[in-house]
Amino acid sequence: MRKTLHSHRHAVTGPTQFVRTTSIGQEGTMLARPQSLHAVMSNAILRAVDTGTPSLRDIFSRQAMDRFEAGSTLFWEGDPAANVFEVVAGVFRIVRVLNDGRRVITGFIYAGELLGASLRDRYLYSAEAVTQVTVRRFGRNRFQEEISRQPELREQLFSRLSDELAAAQDQMVLLSRKNAEERVCNFLLLTARRVAQACPAMPIVELPMTRLDIADYLGLTIETVSRTMTKLTNRGVIAAASRHSVVIMKPVTLASLAGESYADPYAAPTDILGAA
Amino acid sequence: MRKTLHSHRHAVTGPTQFVRTTSIGQEGTMLARPQSLHAVMSNAILRAVDTGTPSLRDIFSRQAMDRFEAGSTLFWEGDPAANVFEVVAGVFRIVRVLNDGRRVITGFIYAGELLGASLRDRYLYSAEAVTQVTVRRFGRNRFQEEISRQPELREQLFSRLSDELAAAQDQMVLLSRKNAEERVCNFLLLTARRVAQACPAMPIVELPMTRLDIADYLGLTIETVSRTMTKLTNRGVIAAASRHSVVIMKPVTLASLAGESYADPYAAPTDILGAA
DNA sequence: CGACATGTTGATGCGTCTCAAACGCAGTGG
DNA sequence: CCACTGCGTTTGAGACGCATCAACATGTCG
Structure with missing residues (x-):
């Protein structure tokens, strides 16, 4: 007999709807499809910002690309952590499930970011594709060797881990003390900053994930x-561009509604989205 | 006009009651008191588990020890991250504060653990002493040099960061989907495992922090x-040993009430406290 | 002893969850 | 072309867990 606060009405009931065609994250052969145009472009953009010093992305650049459909699982919580992945295109969700089925998403992973780089023996979470995704795989041991061999890469990996830790702390603050409106505003704001494909004046935020993902x-x-977003829409803070994208009409209002702490590591003060 | 869900009734109103005697975390001289017996013993115990390979603790072992009273702040959120600390004795709380005063504690740091090791330019949080504490300080740059020079230390630091990340994820799950009872049980259980000074049969858990700290x-x-702990007491799951320590009467019940996920990285299956 | 901080217990209110129904949209098949 | 279906989303009404407000108990320190 379990809680009343959160039921598992929306809980996952088992292995999700996708078909696990390859023994992902294990030893099985992985699909190596021809690169999609999107993937190639994404990667080109990512590489363009390199400064000349060796980058974490470089060690992935020779790896074959694997593509997965939306809904497929890259690896499962508890699996032996055999690989590190670089997301070339698409979005993943990081999922953890309680023993009675309650689901928690602890983060979303976008193109250019790493998956499974915390280098523990087992994955701490499942990684599920929100959209169609393209990844590069790197064996854990080889990855670890590269890291220990090249100080610059080590530096970068450290930096990423620190970023992740900072994000986790922010999320704890959000989950601990923020109300529904602040949570949603915070999410929209961070997502907008993250993809940053928006024009500064009136940014469009793509939300590839479902409402259930956002809720979890x-x-x-x-x-x-849903209610909170409707309320924000009625107040003119945001506007629905389509089902999976919104326009931020009042970035400043949105930011103040997000109720950020003083020292926000994600603040971009020069950007309009970073204005208080 | 701000939220109703969580007021800042208990919020900190400014720099806390303690007196900041030294410019902690900056360049100022730090207090170097004679080592307390407790501190020496703690350290001896910690060193005893070393395997002979260089340990992270070794690089701290030559540093002078600084002592601070309960309630004092080691460093503030947003301060330049000038130092890394090893906690020799006592307990710290990691505090973040929202712009309207709502307080969040993202973790507690016990003896043997590191503070400020994420190596970002600024501290992401304030570190406040819950009890009287003893720390060893290490300059950030020197620390970073040592780390990059010694692969074993690097490994250990990585491992600690990963642990911290794992703990952060667990906390997100807790804050996201667990009810009051599960939260309290989870806290008691993890605290019991952490200090592990308990006799397995009927462990006494020391809770040096106040109820407000636990709540935040x-x-x-x-x-x-308070109500939740009273309820657990009435049901015979725990018993109050003193105001700041409880006896776990039914470890198995407590664990099941904690509602842990399948793959719990903190589970200690061989220990009675880890039994499902 | 009084002043104050911390912790407990009770009564009430509010924000979010829960349950339920309807809507919009895409895909399918007649 | 349009019913039909399925899924994600929206909207509404009511229930419930925890926050809030308040009073009191306990412990500490002067």
């Missing part, structure tokens, strides 16, 4: 997420 | 924490 990320229900 | 850590109010 923000510690709310889909109904509350 | 668990995303609850002091009243709810």
Whole structure:
């Protein structure tokens, strides 16, 4: 007999709807499809910002690319951590599930970011594709060797881990003390900054994930997420561009509603989205 | 006009009651008191588990020890991250504060653990002494040099960061989807495992922090924490040994009430406290 | 002893969850 | 072309867990 606060009404009931065609994250052969145009472009953009010093991305650049459909699982919580992945294109969700089925999404992983780089023996979470995704795989041992061999890479990996830790702390603050409106605003704001494909004046934010994903990320229900976004729309803070993208009409208002702490490591003060 | 869900009734109103005698975390001279017996013993115990390979603790072992009273702040959120600390004795709380005063404790740091090791330019949080504490300080640059020079230390630091990340994820799950009872049980269980000074049969858990600290850590109010613990006491799951320590009467029940996920990295299956 | 901080217990209110129904949209097949 | 279906989303009404407000108990320190 379990809680009343959060039921598992929306809980996953087992292995999700996708078909696990390859023994992902294990030894099995992985699909190596021809690179999609999107993937190639994404990668070109990513590489363009390199400064000349060796980058973490360089050690992935020779690896074959694997593509997976939306909904497929790259690896499961508890699996032996055999690989490190670089996301070339698409978005992943990081999922953890309680023993009675309650689902928590602890983060979303975008193109250019790493998956499974914390280098523990087993994955701490499942990684599921929100969209169609393209990844590069790197064996854990080889990855570790590269890291220990090249100080610059080590530096970068450290930096990423620190970023991840900082993000985790922010999320704890959000889940611990923020109300529904602040959570949703915070999510929209960070997502907008993250993809940063927006024009500064009136940014369009793509939200590839479902409301359920957002809810499980923000510690709310889909109904509350939906209601909150409707309220924000009615107040003119945001506007629905399509089902999976919104326009931020009042970035400053949104930021103040997000109720950020004083020292926000994600703040971009020069950007309009970073204005208080 | 701000939220109703969580007021800042218990919020800190400014620099806390302690007196900041030294410019902690900056360049100022730090207090170097004679080592307390407790501190020496703690350290001896910690060193005893070393295997002969160089340990992270070794590089701290030559540093002078600094002592601070309960309530004092080692460094503040947003301060330049000038130092890395090893906690020799006592307990710290990691504090973040929202712009309207709502307080969040993202973790507690016990003897033998590191503070400020994430190596970002600025501290992401304040570190406040819960009890009287003893620390060893290490300059950030020197620390970083040592790390990059010695592969074993690097390994250990990585491992600690990964542990911290894992703990952060667990906490996100807790804050996101667990009810008051599960939160409190989870906290008691992890604290019991952490200090592990308990006799397995009927472990006594020391809780040096106040109810407010616990509440701000668990995303609850002091009243709810108090009520929950009373309820657990009435059911015979725990018993109050003193105001700041409880006896776990039914470890198995407590563990099941904690509602842990399948793959719990903190589970200690061989220990009675780890039994499902 | 009084002043104060911390912790407990009780009564009430509010924000979000829960349950339920309807809507919009895409895909399918007649 | 349009019913039909399935899924994600929206909207509404009511329930419930925890926050809030308040009073009191306990412990500490002067």
